[in-house]
Amino acid sequence: MSDFKMFMKGNKKKKENQKYAATKSLVDENGKPLEWELKHITSKENEDIRDECTTEVQVTGKFGMYRNKTNTAEYVRKLITASVVHPDLDNTELQNSYGVMCAEDLLMEMVDDPGEYADLAQYVQEMQGFKTLQEDVDEAKN
Numbered sequence: 001m002s003d004f005k006m007f008m009k010g011n012k013k014k015k016e017n018q019k020y021a022a023t024k025s026l027v028d029e030n031g032k033p034l035e036w037e038l039k040h041i042t043s044k045e046n047e048d049i050r051d052e053c054t055t056e057v058q059v060t061g062k063f064g065m066y067r068n069k070t071n072t073a074e075y076v077r078k079l080i081t082a083s084v085v086h087p088d089l090d091n092t093e094l095q096n097s098y099g100v101m102c103a104e105d106l107l108m109e110m111v112d113d114p115g116e117y118a119d120l121a122q123y124v125q126e127m128q129g130f131k132t133l134q135e136d137v138d139e140a141k142n
Helices: 042-052 072-083 091-096 103-110 114-128 135-139
Strands: 016-021 036-038 054-058 064-070 084-085
Touching: 016 114, 036 114, 042 054, 042 072, 072 084, 072 103, 072 114, 091 103
Parallel strands: none
Antiparallel strands: 016 036, 036 084, 054 064
């Protein structure tokens, strides 16, 4: 097989969904935290999410000059939400049970412990292929 054919879509590895217990507050009948199912998103989906969370802001003291500013908290929240397969965060009954009307708000209600949310955010970012700050530091040292 030629090198070119190796790049064909049929040769691309499929990324499997992963399980992660996002919070200790939601447990099964044995007290074990419920596992959520998370999927990989595409680069295109990531860019769309980033664009949704980016606005132009005027550069201080520079009339007519603007720069992009990304709302990082909103970006991470949307990234996590886009990654969650189960539970279905768009389910109206589930949203109603928490008194919210959108998937991002439901995520925040379901994972309402700041430490657990930070852990989930880090897990999802690593799963999506982003390096952590510590990985960057370790890589720079080598």
